[in-house]
Amino acid sequence: MDNKKIEKISRALSDANRIAILQEFKKKKDCLYCAEVNDMLDLTQPSVSHHLKQLVDAELLLPQKEGRNLKYVLNQQILDDYIACLTELKD
Amino acid sequence: MDNKKIEKISRALSDANRIAILQEFKKKKDCLYCAEVNDMLDLTQPSVSHHLKQLVDAELLLPQKEGRNLKYVLNQQILDDYIACLTELKD
DNA sequence: TTTAAATATTCAAATGTTTCGATATATAAG
DNA sequence: CTTATATATCGAAACATTTGAATATTTAAA
Numbered sequence: 001m002d003n004k005k006i007e008k009i010s011r012a013l014s015d016a017n018r019i020a021i022l023q024e025f026k027k028k029k030d031c032l033y034c035a036e037v038n039d040m041l042d043l044t045q046p047s048v049s050h051h052l053k054q055l056v057d058a059e060l061l062l063p064q065k066e067g068r069n070l071k072y073v074l075n076q077q078i079l080d081d082y083i084a085c086l087t088e089l090k091d
Numbered sequence: 092m093d094n095k096k097i098e099k100i101s102r103a104l105s106d107a108n109r110i111a112i113l114q115e116f117k118k119k120k121d122c123l124y125c126a127e128v129n130d131m132l133d134l135t136q137p138s139v140s141h142h143l144k145q146l147v148d149a150e151l152l153l154p155q156k157e158g159r160n161l162k163y164v165l166n167q168q169i170l171d172d173y174i175a176c177l178t179e180l181k182d
Numbered sequence: 183t184t185t186a187a188a189t190a191t192t193c194a195a196a197t198g199t200t201t202c203g204a205t206a207t208a209t210a211a212g
Numbered sequence: 213c214t215t216a217t218a219t220a221t222c223g224a225a226a227c228a229t230t231t232g233a234a235t236a237t238t239t240a241a242a
Contacts, residue, residue, distance in 0.1 A: 003107060003110050003114075004107075006104070006110055007106065010102070010104035013097070013101035014105050015098065015199090016094060019094050023094075025182070026179070026182060043202090044203080045202095046201080046219095046220080047201050049220060049221085050201080050220095067209065067218090068209045069217095070218075079177060079180060080181075082177065083177050086173070086177075087174060090165070090167050090171070106230085125189065126189090134230095134231075135232050137190080137191080137231080137233080138231050138232065140189065140190060141190095141229090141230075141231080142230090156238095158239065159187065159188045159189075159240060
């Protein structure tokens with residue numbers, strides 16, 4: 001993972017709403033629907049859409065279309081890669 | 092570690108110059124001097140000072156005064172705590 | 183005690199991010 | 213085919229971050 005990617009993932013994680021979205025996976029387990037995120041956050045739909053886009057662009061979330069709904073799964077692999085980079089910082 | 096702290100650390104990590112500073116510890120090992128960071132980055136002294144402040148405010152770096160020089164050590168504990176929070180996201 | 187060196191602070195300009203209203207697009211339901 | 217629902221995009225306002233010039237502060241050296 002190059003530095004540009006580390007920067008992008010870090011930026012995706014540097015917002016309270018986006019951290020809350022990721023943590024919601026601990027409850028909902030396997031997947032989370034776009035509509036659920038809309039209900040969960042105290043933001044308008046375009047704002048939620050913006051935050052989800054940041055997470056998808058950073059590849060922390062993988063989107064899957066289901067008819068007119070949108071389902072997200074957590075990308076555990078990229079989280080592992082990011083954690084590995086941080087671990088390397090510690091000499 | 093609460094979400095405000097995760098947010099702050101993530102933001103500190105979301106900049107190419109600051110990532111480069113942290114990675115420099117892998118070379119210089121134990122500690123890094125402020126002056127070394129000034130030499131290393133293609134930025135003016137006030138800008139470097141700003142970036143170092145972000146890292147210190149996030150507690151990723153611990154500053155130690157040595158006369159008129161300033162020495163930084165990496166705060167491995169907070170990195171570990173941050174990594175632990177990210178690991179928890181993975182169910 | 184004057185001077186020089188290292189670092190921090192202030193201020194303003196430039197740039198980037200977040201938010202929302204309005205609107206567009208896509209797809210399902212009637 | 214028309215309507216309703218889910219999500220995305222656009223545009224602008226508000227806010228935050230990054231940068232550097234100028235200047236202040238701190239401490240060492242002369």
